[in-house]
Amino acid sequence: MKAAVIVFPGSNCDRDAKRVLEAVTGKPAHMVWHADTDLPDVDLILLPGGFSYGDYLRTGAMAAHSPVMREVVAKAGKGVKVLGICNGFQILCESGLLPGVLLRNVSLKFVCRHVPLRVETNQTIFTSAFEKGQSVSIPVAHGEGNYFADAQTIEKLEGNGQVVFRYLDNPNGSMNDIAGIMNDKGNVLGMMPHPERVAEPLHGCTDGRIVFESLVKALAT
């Protein structure tokens, strides 16, 4: 699996994403600077966590207009897999690749802790290595993770099985405890929890590694 990590000014989990991708795929990940307009042809594009553009205006709002994002949207349209983690999820919503928006946590405070989640579907390339309904523990670290969308969108997401991860102990007030969703074609996933932070024994839990193992299984070329 060939992967690219997009680096925006203010991204701070790009090096973490690179490390877990290389550990799981055994291949170097391409680090793509946001101002570049050409993306190498890869199987997976990863939008990492962080504070792109310092969260000015809205989280992810400015990054969504970076030159490289036009390329990411185009490739996603052609079916390339895209994974957005935390700030990456916010950028996917702001760029229209995913519906809805991430609002300020109801607690009005940044929250960083391990959160129990349920894997709602394993019929996706991102979660095929999980058991359906499996409960896992993946840490969150954000101030704006409160997922919101209008009623029809929520209904569609639930009806189509596009809710991939659901909080079992909601840390931010997200509607329907939504922690991660994918687009209707199933090739773009956005999730607030950080799977790369529970990917090796040092982390005390490796539930997050299964996301990357699922991707390698599905995209191994």
Next chain:
Amino acid sequence: MDTQTQSKQGGMAISPEIEKLIKEHNMNPDEYSVLLGILKREPTEAEFGVFAAMWSEHCSYKSTRVWLKTLPTTGPQVIMGPGENAGVIDIGDGQAAVFKMESHNHPSYIEPYQGAATGVGGILRDVFTMGARPIANLNALRFGDPSHPKTKSLIAGVVAGIGGYGNCVGVPTVGGETSFHASYNGNNLVNAMTVGLANANRIFTSQATGVGNAVVYVGSKTGRDGIKGATMASGEFNADAESQRPTVQVGDPFTEKLLIEACLELMNTEAVIAIQDMGAAGLTSSAVEMASKGQLGIELDLDKVPLREERMSAYEIMLSESQERMLFVLKPGHEKEAEDIFKKWELDFSIIGKLTDTGRIVCLRNGKKEVDIEVDPLVESSPVYKRPYEPTPAQPELNAADFGLPEGQTLLSVLKTLVGSPELASRRWIWEQYDCHVGTNTAQAAMGGDAGVVRVEGTKKALAMSVDCTPRYCMADPVMGGKQAVAETYRNISAVGAKPLAITDNMNFGNPEKPRIMGQFVGAVEGIKEACIALDYPVVSGNCSLYNETNGQPILPAPAIGGVGLMPDVSKMATIAFKGDGQSIVVIGENKSHIGQSIYLRELFGKEEGVPPPVNLTAERRHGKFVRQLIDESVITACHDVSDGGLLVAIAEMAMAGALGCKLEGPVKDAGFWYGEDQARYVVTTKDPNDLIARAETAGVPYMILGQTGGSAFILDGESLELDWLCELHERWLPDYMGS
């Protein structure tokens, strides 16, 4: 000039403007006469500002330098000791740990969010200016009594500021401490520590070389925020602290993140000769520092400084403490290469001057020479005071028998009170606002544990770090308090299985012009010195924050110590949580029921009296080595140092962390044994008590078996308490107090 108002000063008339400047900058008349001696003429406003900033307490350490010089700063592990922006220690395999601690006490009281945020920003810069990538942050916070009206808003603002800045730049916050005392009502303390990782033979300093080389300004634009920040930090608060709000700098973590990446990228090339971050007194201290270290002159054209506001005077530009700015000296021919890097990261880059051989700092503004001062005397003859000091009178020795369980209380009812008290309650409400995982190298965040542990990327090594100080001990006996602060970091680092290597310090004290306060400082330095020597644990960097007083009320002295240790194999790291049923609980060290200055005495009897617990440095060294060996050879399954609250609180913390009960039997049933705060102690659990006992006896280390882990209750001498209830009490105080 109105002649009547002149007053003579060294045979030269003082103009009213200068008179006003002297008062505004807390400069005393003798210092002004030294200034005149150097300049041989009246200073311009900008020159006066340069002298006042460089000679402020904050920058010159004039009241403390004499004593700080006595601290041990060398050892085989020390690559660079005090004098540079941060200390550098060797951690093997060509790598170095770079670290320091700094305070933003005054700004954080005036404007909690920005004051604390810029404290984090400033200490980060001190570390990456040496060429190190910051890999961990810690902080030590001291707030007023919870009953004081300002305390809650200060906590909310300071914690949000530290989190807001640290989380955004992507450096994990992995440890720290928070305590409350009425003496901080008008003067809270915010100390921030950063640990970075560098290539041992690519450490950068501020020593400028090469006459004619370009001096380059990079980072944010300069504004009027933080002007006179250094001098404000060197004066007592008076009632109208609010009016000093403009002197508090404003931080932008987004720009700092760009600055970190850009500077590290540049320092990876061959372009850099010297680099200095702009901290206290901004451009003034960084330019003077560079010139002085390089024994050169420096010429700056202030018109070239990127400005955020119009019509800024030379004074304002030289003394602004706008954040996220660095000064570089580049090798000739590398200017374009450097500029491209800063353009990529969308940061300002401007060549604002050059090095000269005049040995003077010369600054031009609108073509006019506004500053022309010889560097050496400006730096060398900054005042040094040997201020009079009075040692703290000895406290009475208390007898634990006089402070048995109060009427109607049992050992476990007291435990419920203590684990739910402000000083010992859970700090989760605070540290859950800090990102402790970013970087994915965090093996353990010291949230309730003993030390933060961060893996050295790409290796199986890890750095362990801890910040500690017990101000009530230091108040009662500064020498013992200084020793105890060093010893507690030594214990916390040993308790996770790492070898303590070196420390940084943040000396928070009241007004040094008062002999009793100066005596506290002198005593603390003496205690720190003794502990560092005895434990082979030198000081490699530090910071002083004095004049922490409001309306003449001084703080409890807080010589905070930040320790760093090395763990050869992170897979062997120990944590405090009970790991399984039926394991023996053993205390290492002597239990002498020392009740003086204990939390038990304060919470149950409302007394802050008595001699603090004595520190036996030989025992600290021997017990630390013994515990590290137990961890390395996997003899024990959990380890926790015994500190605030004493033995029973330490065991309760281990039970709560592991969500596992225990059954204890004490040799005696008195409060002194369980709540005394004797030092050099650890609690460990083991599946093989006989092996542990045999080893302790051969090592000559005192020990005592206290009981076994297991079940869901916390049982002591037959009295039982549900662990869930204990956890509820422990977790509830802070969220209830903060009203969330």
